Amino acid sequence: MEPVSNNSFSGAENAGSRILSLLRRNVWVSLFVVFPILVAVVYYGFVASDRYVSESRFVIKSPGQRPTASATLANLIQTSGMSPGRDEANEIIEYLRSRNALDDLNKRLPLKKIYGTTDADVLSRFPGALDSDTFEDLYEYYGNAVTPSVDHNSGIVALQVWAFSPKESRDVNAELLLLSERMVNLLNQRAEANAIEEAESRIVAAEGRLKKARLALRIYRNSQDIIDPVRQAAVGLESTNRLIIEQSVVKAQLEQVESAAPDNPAIPALRMKIAALERQINVQSGKIVGTPQAIASKLGEYESLVSEQEFAEQMLTAANAALEQARTDALKQKFYLERVVEPNLPDEPLLPNRLIKILTIAGLALCLYLIGWMLVVGIIEHSPDK
Secondary structure (H helix, E strand, C coil), X not given: CHHHHHHXXXXXXXXXXXXXXXXXXXXXXXXXXXXXXXXXXXXXHHHCCCEEEEXXXXXXXXXXXXXCCCCCHHHHHCXXXXXXXXHHHHHHHHXXXXXXXXXXXXXXXXXXXXHCCCCCCCCCCCCCCCCCCCHHHHHHHHXXXXXXXXXXXXXXXXXXXXXXXXXXXXXXXHHHXXXXXXXXXXXXXXXXXXXXXXXXXXXXXHHHHHHHHHHHHHHHHHHHCCCCHHHHHHHHHHHHHXXXXXXXXXXXXXXXXXXXXXXXXXXXXXXXXXXXXXXXXXXHHHHHCCCCCCHHHHHHHHHHHHHHHHHHHHHHHHHHHHHHHHHHHHHHCCCEEEEEECCCCCCCCCECCHHHHXXXXXXXXXXXXXXXXXXXXXXXHXXXXX
């Protein structure tokens, strides 16, 4: 048995010597291919810390949406009345990727402690070997740890968060869900406030116009000593018509008396009465038409003022109706976040993908070496002969 052991040891030693000799003869292969692969194998195989991924899913919907009869999840999200709030979903995704989300999350959870744990390797934890303990570096780190995405067919948003422990990854995911719900409510409040503010501004404008119209009408009545020219003209015309009728009756009596008894002593009295009625008719007619102070000359401006007041009242009524409609529409168009999948508690690490990382680095190193080798060979082949 001893000779066999010596032979095996000697064979392994010879193989190692041959490999070292091969590497010495191929320095560039060793430097640009073998060394990066060995570093990747050591780091991802023995040093890189496990990272646990927690995932949740949600969709932005409106209260007016109703599910269809189809049983697929995508169709359950779709509705007969309107599609899910994809614009709002994109806004929530942009919020989750923003510095505002990081700042809000940092107020709820100790992110630097979670991602700066000493249990993680120096290249994985925050701050990294080449980073500093600043908000901008934390924001860049946060962008790698939090990955929101949306399915444009169903409108479902998937939120993936990794951390160095299962509980912390779930806690970060849950807090981001709460912040997303708060942002949806804030967007609803802004939209409702904008719609109601616009309607209320119209009410204020209509009230101002109505107040101005009423004031102008009141000033006109006081300056012209008239309340309602239309009614007063109607009363004046009615009085004039009565006087004309009465004058006609008296004229008929006068004609009868003159034809029956030309020397009747009542004739002068009748003629005087007719003249008096004529003067009264002229006075009443002058109050209505024919003079600058007549009612007819005041009627046009008065009707214009009254029309302005009526129009302002109609505008105020319409503005009040628009305000109620805006409030109703705001309730109907209000969006809300519906959770499809709650944040899970991972039971095994999904990151880093050790084998994929090693193979990727090996492939990149080999490609770079081959590109460099071809460039060098090309330069040598095209160099002038000495």
